[in-house]
Amino acid sequence: LVGYACHNLTLPPAFCAYHGDYAGVAQRGVEENFPGATALFLAGAGADQDPSPRGTLELARSHGQTLADEIQKGWSRGGRAVSGPLRVAFEELALDLLPLPATETLQADLRSDDPPRRRKAGYLLAALAEKRPLPTSQSLPVQVLRMGDELLLIALGGEPVAGYAQRFKGDFAGPVVWVAGYCNDMFGYLPTRRVQQEGGYEGGRATLWSALPAPLAETAEARVVDAVHRLVRRVRDPAGGSPR
Numbered sequence: 001l002v003g004y005a006c007h008n009l010t011l012p013p014a015f016c017a018y019h020g021d022y023a024g025v026a027q028r029g030v031e032e033n034f035p036g037a038t039a040l041f042l043a044g045a046g047a048d049q050d051p052s053p054r055g056t057l058e059l060a061r062s063h064g065q066t067l068a069d070e071i072q073k074g075w076s077r078g079g080r081a082v083s084g085p086l087r088v089a090f091e092e093l094a095l096d097l098l099p100l101p102a103t104e105t106l107q108a109d110l111r112s113d114d115p116p117r118r119r120k121a122g123y124l125l126a127a128l129a130e131k132r133p134l135p136t137s138q139s140l141p142v143q144v145l146r147m148g149d150e151l152l153l154i155a156l157g158g159e160p161v162a163g164y165a166q167r168f169k170g171d172f173a174g175p176v177v178w179v180a181g182y183c184n185d186m187f188g189y190l191p192t193r194r195v196q197q198e199g200g201y202e203g204g205r206a207t208l209w210s211a212l213p214a215p216l217a218e219t220a221e222a223r224v225v226d227a228v229h230r231l232v233r234r235v236r237d238p239a240g241g242s243p244r
Contacts, residue, residue, distance in 0.1 A: 002030060002071055003180065005044030005165060010051040010060035022051060025064020026071070033072045045179045047159035047189055048202045080176065084148030089231040093224065094137040096217040100124060116208040124213060134213040141184035142227045146235035151176045154228055155183035156190060161202055163192035167225065172232060188212060193221045 008021045020027065027039035051063055101109075101124075109121035127134055145153040152175045154168055165179040181190070188210045189202045196203045196218060204215035 001040050001042055002026065002067075003042040003044050003178070004067055005046030005162060005179075006049045006051060007046060008041075008043065010054040010063055011057060012055045015057065019057075019060070022060050022063035022067065025061050026067040029065050029068025030071055033068060034075075042178075042180050043182050045156070045160040045162055045165040045181050047181065047191075048161040048195060080150050082148045082150045084150075086148075087146045087235040088143070089234040090141070090143045091227050091231060093140040093142060093227055095140050095220045095223055096137050097135065097212065098214040098217050100128075100134070100214055103128070120208045127213075138187055138212060138216065139185065140187075140190070140224065142224065142231060143183060144228065144231035144235050146175075146232075149175060151178065152232065152235075154179045154232075156181055156224070157183055157185035158187050158190040159202075160190040161192055161195050163194060163221075164190070164224070167192075168228060171225075171229070190220070190224070191216065193218060196220075 004023070004026075008023045010022050011019060023041040023043075027041055030039035031037055051059070053059055100106075103125070106121045106125050109117050110125070112118050112121070124134070139157075141155075141157040143155040145155070147153065152172055154177065156164065156179070158181065160179070160181045165177075168179050169177045189206050191202050191204075196215070199205070207213075207215045
């Protein structure tokens with residue numbers, strides 16, 4: 001099981017063949033380096049990180065082979081044996097969404113020069129006119145796995161940005177902390193408060209392409225951090241987690 005915290009998007013939009021991008025190349029490289037192994041890729045918290053440079057098949061091959069070579073180097077240096085039980089804790093949050101824009105704002109967006117904004121405004125106005133219910137929150141699965149005293153795997157739904165990995169690696173110093181995204185559900189980006197304040201694509205604009213009626217509220221990061229801390233306490237307490 002290997003992973004990296006970066007979008008798996010080296011190939012350009014015009015590339016229309018089936019391909020695993022750099023992650024798929026890395027998996028093949030690992031399997032070639034370790035005959036008989038089956039390599040699985042687990043994406044990290046890298047929703048605001050893209051491959052650089054990118055845009056060609058050759059670059060996807062290069063990035064993937066570099067990752068496979070680094071994995072082999074790490075293996076040759078020796079690792080940390082994992083001992084003790086596996087303890088697992090899970091929680092599903094309901095993250096609040098921002099209120100819908102005013103009807104006047106949506107009507108103005110219908111005349112916008114921004115096609116995604118026009119389409120989203122039309123979708124929301126139609127839903128309001130037809131009195132279709134729109135969600136006010138988004139479900140987020142949060143799972144923590146403690147593997148002995150050596151590894152803490154924090155698995156978040158959606159596409160978490162890198163700030164979550166930086167935060168949790170500082171909060172839980174001691175074991176190796178591995179923060180993964182796209183786990184148990186995929187609804188869109190999971191930004192931190194800083195990314196929301198900066199704006200841009202991950203901070204809110206991405207919802208123009210999604211079924212979410214509005215971006216996540218500014219309380220999202222605090223809710224996620226609180227949940228992860230609760231679950232980590234459960235898996236650290238021999239009586240609090242679910243041993244496997």
